[in-house]
Amino acid sequence: MTSSLAKAAGRTAAKRRSGGWEPFTVVSVIGVALFMLVCLIPFWVILSGSFTDEQTLAGKGYSLIPQPFSTAAYKLIFTGPTLVSAYVASIFITVVGTVLALSITSGLSWVIARRLPYVSRPLAIFAYIPMLFAGGLVPLYLLVTQYLKLQNSYLAVILPLLVAPFLVFIQVSAFRQLPEEILDSARVDGAGEMQIFFRIGLPLSKPILAVVGLFYAVHYWNEWFTALLFISDIHKYPLPLLLQNLISNVTFSQMLPTAAEQSTPVYQLRLALTVVTIGPILLAYPFAQRYFVKGITLGATKG
């Protein structure tokens, strides 16, 4: 460990040479470490609380070590039909939403990126205007409930978020970086424009597809605002909406397998459900993180 640290330090020192540990470096390390702690503590308190016995929680409050240890809330989550169905709902929304959104966004981005005469530029403007001016909540609400009649359908959660103009422009700039020579050589070999998109464009763009797909996936997984607006049937609640309901403590008994409200570990359950909600993101995070970093550094300059 020391040798690898020394090697890394040596490498940085070669770049920004400076001897020893200056006070500023020490302050920086401490500052970053403190911020890391601030980021981690809420997660830890929730994780620990979700394993703490309900009585202890109510009596003594939260602590950093679960004592006495209890898995009652998790048992309840995975036996309660509403809780399981909320999980299934969230997975459905995330998977279907991401696949649809990524396909549609890729199609549009490719057409804009190819700089086709009379097509690409108008399309780019068409996709850009919604970034400047939005109709807002009321017309959207009327559209979904009165005209499309999508209440209590997962489509009401998926459709309004289907194409994010911001991600379109990230993808366009990535598609434009593909070397034109490769596409040309395919044309010489007699490939049609569609074939070039599916056989060459998409396979060569896997990193950007990962970036955009991950942005959509996280968005759909966390989405509760459209769900709050359009889904009123408690058995169709996705995870974040169920969680939001637990915050306000309403209609609690309806969601639980046993109606005995007295013995239900309310607080513990709330925390366990939070853990279950963050869980998949946390698991995917180590693999996804580098793509995200790439995505936002790309996006920051493209505004």
Added chain:
Amino acid sequence: MSTRTPVRSSLWLGLLAVPAVAFFLVFSYAPMAGLVVAFKEFDISKGLFGSPWNGLDNFRYFFASGDAQRILVNTIVLNVLFLAATLAAGVTLAIMLNEIRGRFFKRAAQSTIFFPYFVSPVVIAIMLQVLLSGPSGSGGVVNDALAGFGLPTVSWYTEPGPWPWILTFVKIWQLGGYMSVIFLAAITSIPEDVYEAGQIDGASRAQMALRITLPLLKPTAAVLLVLGVGRIFYGDFGTIYAIVGDNGTLFPTTDVIDTYVFRSLRQIGDFGTTAAIGLFQSVVGFVLVSTAVLIQRRYSKETSLL
């Protein structure tokens, strides 16, 4: 160069864009037209086009109600706080991260502070409850700590005063790492010889951070600032609503345009007035965002979106 693809195959290729065009027509452009409801006395049974016009009554009603001033002030104050705090946190964290030499620690630090960006507002709301109110409604981690130091505890959820700061803290927690990634990328692109020159002149690391890195981050900060100011009329609905919800005691300092609109739509079902506020927000927002984009383009010529 640009006319490489013949027109016929370009139309054929255009088919790929059809689903997205349909999406924008239905979910972006139709709602824009739907804003006419702001000038109507909306009646669900008569529908959008059957409802009678009522001129500017909806706007008068909104601005005459005492709420208008409150939510406008809150929207601007909170957004200014959020923007200033997250930019400052991002710059500070990036400069500090840049000081860290151990590769493993640096990567671990970046991963950790970036993660809150992916956490749902609902989860953040629960975390805040754990910290500020505890299971029994009083208590919570913060109050336990206060009591431990012999300080008086605070009933946070009935006290509107501190909330702008609490929400700002939440924003730093949520976006500090995200912003630092952007600024760290900017730091990486600073040429090495600038630092070598500083080195030769005998600058300490603190001096180099303050006199070299910080000034060179200005363009990046300016772009983010301008874009942020452009969006100042759009509150962060999700985070604020998830945390505050329908807790009326906190409205004096936390109610913003978006949360107000959402509540009046769901609870009162007043479509006309709500749409009027929405239209007002969209128009002012449009002016701000367009100005911001124009300024930003002048600032950095190479950012060509179209």
